[in-house]
Amino acid sequence: MPDDRRPSPGTLSVWAGESGRLDTNATQVPVVHSVSFGYDNLDEWLRVARGEAPGHNYGRNSNPTVAAFEEKVRELEDAEAATSAATGMGIISSALYAILSPGDRVVSIKDSYGGTNRLFTEFLPRFGIEVALCDTTDHEAIEREVSAGCQVLYLESPTNPTLKVVDVARLAEAGHAAGAVVMVDNTFATPINQKPLELGADLVLHSATKFLGGHADALGGVACGGSALIERVFHYREIHGASLHPMAAYLLLRGMKTLHLRIGRQNETALRVARFLESHPAVASVHYPGLESFEGHEIARRQMRGFGGVLSFELQESSLEAVGRVLERLCWARLAANLGSVETVAGPPATTSHCECTPAERAAMGIPEGLIRYSVGVEDAEDLVADLERALGGVGG
Ligand SMILES: *Cc1c(COP(=O)(O)O)cnc(C)c1O
Numbered sequence: 001m002p003d004d005r006r007p008s009p010g011t012l013s014v015w016a017g018e019s020g021r022l023d024t025n026a027t028q029v030p031v032v033h034s035v036s037f038g039y040d041n042l043d044e045w046l047r048v049a050r051g052e053a054p055g056h057n058y059g060r061n062s063n064p065t066v067a068a069f070e071e072k073v074r075e076l077e078d079a080e081a082a083t084s085a086a087t088g089m090g091i092i093s094s095a096l097y098a099i100l101s102p103g104d105r106v107v108s109i110k111d112s113y114g115g116t117n118r119l120f121t122e123f124l125p126r127f128g129i130e131v132a133l134c135d136t137t138d139h140e141a142i143e144r145e146v147s148a149g150c151q152v153l154y155l156e157s158p159t160n161p162t163l164k165v166v167d168v169a170r171l172a173e174a175g176h177a178a179g180a181v182v183m184v185d186n187t188f189a190t191p192i193n194q195k196p197l198e199l200g201a202d203l204v205l206h207s208a209t210k211f212l213g214g215h216a217d218a219l220g221g222v223a224c225g226g227s228a229l230i231e232r233v234f235h236y237r238e239i240h241g242a243s244l245h246p247m248a249a250y251l252l253l254r255g256m257k258t259l260h261l262r263i264g265r266q267n268e269t270a271l272r273v274a275r276f277l278e279s280h281p282a283v284a285s286v287h288y289p290g291l292e293s294f295e296g297h298e299i300a301r302r303q304m305r306g307f308g309g310v311l312s313f314e315l316q317e318s319s320l321e322a323v324g325r326v327l328e329r330l331c332w333a334r335l336a337a338n339l340g341s342v343e344t345v346a347g348p349p350a351t352t353s354h355c356e357c358t359p360a361e362r363a364a365m366g367i368p369e370g371l372i373r374y375s376v377g378v379e380d381a382e383d384l385v386a387d388l389e390r391a392l393g394g395v396g397g
Pocket residue numbers: 087088089090113115156160185187188206207208209210219220221
């Protein structure tokens with residue numbers, strides 16, 4: 001760093017992980033496809049292989065392009081260390097399996113991401129790990145479960161797809177009182193809008209596939225936290241093998257150079273779209289933390305700098321058929337399962353966040369069939385509002 005002033009997130013988005021001089025004098029981080037790294041000197045090789053000297057040995061363990069990506073996220077999250085995986089689920093499962101053992105207990109929320117929810121309901125119990133899933137906004141219930149004892153408190157805020165907000169600082173305190181590792185999936189907020197480590201979390205997790213990469217052209221996952229914790233997650237991932245590909249790492253790095261611009265724009269547009277939808281007669285409810293009328297708004301105002309680019313809304317006519325009619329009339333939205341990209345993406349939970357669940361399971365989680373998740377891109381807000389107005393004209397008020 002040139003001086004003591006801590007650079008702003010915009011400067012870090014551009015420079016972090018990429019500010020050193022590269023071997024080739026290239027100004028952009030090269031994609032190092034080499035699977036291995038060769039040494040003439042056995043002593044040096046041994047030191048690198050044992051992790052006693054900087055450098056790389058084998059691509060499943062580490063790679064320079066991947067390391068640059070990890071460094072960029074680490075600096076943005078203001079963390080001691082970071083490690084990555086091939087996908088968001090790769091890093092989430094690595095984090096959970098690295099920490100938990102048979103007989104341990106996890107406390108989490110009912111609204112965690114669909115894949116994470118599957119780990120909790122289908123896989124962890126098979127390994128003798130008990131999981132207590134609480135109503136997401138019932139902080140007292142979460143605190144009660146935590147104080148009954150747990151090794152991991154796993155949170156997500158805002159949640160997918162109903163944007164529920166949990167008080168990270170309050171729950172992190174409860175988690176630490178119980179001796180738990182507090183994990184937060186920060187995918188929806190990104191470090192531009194929310195810094196879970198500042199709020200007391202031990203480990204921040206991201207599906208980099210979404211806002212970090214921002215262009216829907218690379219899968220990836222990343223975790224940030226203290227060095228000892230990250231070392232455990234890294235070790236699990238290097239042995240279990242879900243390493244991030246160098247080409248994906250490069251695409252994520254390139255996408256992240258505009259993270260602050262994209263998120264700033266998406267925060268503004270999402271609020272405009274949410275306000276428009278809130279006033280539309282065909283819309284029963286709008287879920288967006290930036291709306292004063294939204295249940296989690298006060299907590300969100302305290303812990304977020306911006307409210308993010310994803311919202312969801314429920315049609316008055318709450319059926320998958322009505323959802324289909326609206327979605328198919330949209331011009332400026334991909335109907336697809338991802339989110340957080342430069343283009344607007346829309347879809348129902350049945351084909352996106354909760355496609356792993358049955359309608360009955362979704363209903364039990366409070367996710368109605370008439371819900372549409374809408375992830376704003378960087379298009380002009382006026383065009384998106386006009387597009388929604390046209391599409392909503394096709395359903396009854
Ligand atoms: C998409 C997503 C994940 C999973 O990430 P992948 O990269 O698809 O494995 C986890 N958490 C949240 C909140 C997500 O949106």
